[in-house]
Amino acid sequence: MRDFHLPGRSPVLAMNGMVATSHPLAARVGVDILAQGGSAADAAIAGAILLGLCEPQMTGLGGDCFVLVKPAGSEEVEALNGSGRAPSATDPAALRAAGHATVPVDTPDAVTLPGAVDAFCTLSERHGKLGLDAVLAPVIPYFEQGVPVAPRVAHDWAEAQETLKGSAREVYLPWGKAPTLGARFALPGQAEVLRRLAKEGRAGFYEGEVAEDMVAALRAAGGCHTAEDFAATACDWTTPISGPVMGANLVEHPPNGQGATALLMANILTHFDIAGLDPFGAQRAHLEAEAAKLAYDARNRFLADPDHTARLDHMLAPETAARLAALIDPKRAMDAPAALSEQVHKDTIYITAVDRDGMAVSLIYSIFHSFGSGLASDKFGILFQNRGAGFTLEAGHPNEMGPGKRPMHTIIPAMLKEDGRVTMPFGVMGGQYQSNGHVRFVSNMREFGMDAQSAIDAPRSFADGGVLRVERGYSDAVRAALSDMGHTVEVPVTAIGGAQAIRIDAGGWLEGASDPRKDGCALGY
Template sequence: MRDFQMPGRSAVFATNGMCATSHPLAAAAAIDILKSGGNAVDAAIAGAVLLGICEPQMTGLGGDCFVLLKPAGEERVVALNGSGRAPAGLSAAALRERGLAAVPLHGVEAVTLPGAVDAFCRLSADWGRLGLAETLAPAIRYAEEGVPVAPRTAFDWAAAADDLQGAAREFYLLNGQAPRPGQIFRAPGQAEVLRRIAHEGRAGFYEGEVAEDMAASLQALGGTHTLADFAATACDYTTPVSGTYNGIELLEHPPNGQGATAILLLNILKHFDIAAMDPFGAPRAHVEAEAAKLAYDARNRFLADPAHTTRLDHMLSADTAAALAALIDPARAMASPAALSEAVHRDTIYITVVDRDRMAVSLIYSVFWSFGAGLASGRFGIGFQNRGAGFTLTAGHPNEAMGGKRPMHTIIPGMIRQNGRVTMPFGVMGGAYQPNGHARFVSNMVDFGLDPQAAIDAPRSFSGAEGMQVERGYSDAIRAELAAMGHSVSIPDTPIGGAQAILIGADGVLQGGSDPRKDGCALGY
């Protein structure tokens, strides 16, 4: 139980249904859908699409999604890949000939086809009850009437404003400036697009005037995107990958998502007595950081479009994890994880909904970097993602950029199953941090007995390209101890990630947790 004299938030308890996400209006819209007779899929679509209006820097119709779905009355989990492909005309060789070593983050070359809308339409048709007209109604209304910009959203918006280019500046800035908290953001162009999707389904987005607006806008920027590319966009059902950790089973979306990285990370951590460590002391943060370096190195080597990922079994094997764990010095940070692991490898917004029938949805939906590529279509103002920056330009690499191919994605929805029963849909936002965030969240609960809200609230650290970032929730003494181990320690400018979770109790009670690092909440009824 938390100390009620200290800042924090209580978990939310309910029995009929629950939503946890990063904006209150989206959570409320999802609950309204449940109350009106919709199921978890209807509610998740309603909330997710509205998040594109509430948090346009994070997500939108030009983005991608991944979904894990537990059907009502079953314990199996279905995965849906709603990530778009590169336009047919994309060529890594052509980019290399231009002297590029990487796909430009804010260039039209990074814009892949938006896959989320097709996935939402497929989910609604296959699993929903209400139909798109009703589930998209809240987002249409808010896009027209406007949404007061929330504090964390305004913070992110201001940080990314300079990355907006051309038409995106007209649609996503107010008088040339990022909106302040409480200012009203409207997106009437997107309201029109949503009306077309509500009445025509996917054809209202991937064909006709909306597709023409997107294709023409991208071509004007030098893109190879065609109407045929948009029309060919299609989601795919697939099977989750899974791994076990101290009595629980972690289910993740398979490649081209990076969920296997979280499983590998936990497999490495099994070789250390994490539960015996101080949960927020330097030794645990150090071992987790070293394990993450090795797991992410494996990700960078192997994960790609599903048709090009050939070493997934190797990445998930117990032998691989044991060999990588043996490379970790419990007292010293490694200088070159890629070089050390060479011998071993030789041969993302988030929303979760649970309904009264215990259908559970774990859905993550993103444009990658803040405001994606910083580009938008000229007529309707659809922001374009920069998922193509997830490709590599290294010739022959499984994740080499190529027309018609899906890039490696950072966004990953998660679910936990215990003793054969799905007990928790959850997700951790935060780009590259997400697999580390999944592992930390699971370990917080399994190794230290924290409830979902406490596991979310707990301080975070992450070792990535910018060194070891350690949130202010850790003391200066811990940071000094980590620095003495050889880590390049800093306090991040922004919080590390954001998380949401719903625990499905065996007694029928739902318990929702929502990250205070974001504007959102868990709501139930």
């Protein structure tokens, strides 16, 4: 239990249903959907789509998503891969010949086909109760009329405004500069897209005038995208990966997401007595940093499009974790692995919902970098993700860019199972931090006895590109001790990531938690 003398927030408790996400309006829409008899899938779809308006730098209809679903009456978890593919005419050799060592992040070369809308339609068909038209009905007026810009969103918008180009500047900088707190922002063009989606289903987005608008904008900017590429976009139901973690079972999305990285990192840390350490001390932060370096290095070698990932079993094998753990010096930082060949980011949204029937949904949705590629369609203002920058241009690498391939993704939803029962859908935002964040969050709860809100509130650190980023929540003494161990320590300008969770208590009640690093909340009824 938190110290009530100090600032903070209590977990949110409810009996019938709950939604937790990074903006209050999205949480409210989701809870209203639940109260109307909608399923957790309906609530997650409504809230996620609204977040494309409330947090446009983070996500939108031009992005991708991954979903984990625990259906009502079952403890088996399903995975939905809503990540898009590279266009059929993609040519990595041409980029190499043009002198590019990496995929340029702000060009159509980095724009993969948007997969999220197809996933929303598919999720609605299998697990929705109300129908997509009813789910979108309360969302469309927000897009039409606008919402006030929230504090964290205003901060992020100002940081990334120079990313926006051409039509995207007209749509996302209607004031001529980044908005101030409370400025009203609307996307009436996308309101029309949502009306067509409600009426026509996926065809309203991937075919006809909306698709033509996207193709025309991309080709005018030099892209190779075609109407056939958009029409062929399709998500996939697949099987989650999982493993024992701290006396529970951590369920992750399989490649091309980086969920295996979280499982590997957790397995590496089982070789150390983490629970016996100070939860906010230097030794725990050091061991996590070293485990993260090794796990992420494995990720960068092996993870890719599921049709091209060949070493997944190796990453998940206990002996792999044991060999890597043996490389860690408890008193000294190792050198950082080689620089990543693919781009990483910090921008995404996460939403989780649980309904009265016991369905749980864990959904993550992103346009990759802040404001994605910085490009948008002319008529409807759909911002394009630059997820293709997650490919490498290294010839022969499993994650090499290629026609019709999916890039390695940093975004991952998660669920925790205990004694065979799903007890918590959760997610941690923050680009490549997410795998580290999953391990840290579960460890806070399982090894240090924190409730979900306290586990989210707790300070974070992350070994990122040769620098150990340590939030201000740590003491100066801890930073000094980490520096003495050989880490290059920095206090990040922006807090590390964000998280949301809903714990499903065996007594039948729900406990929601939401990260104060974002603008959101958990709401129930």
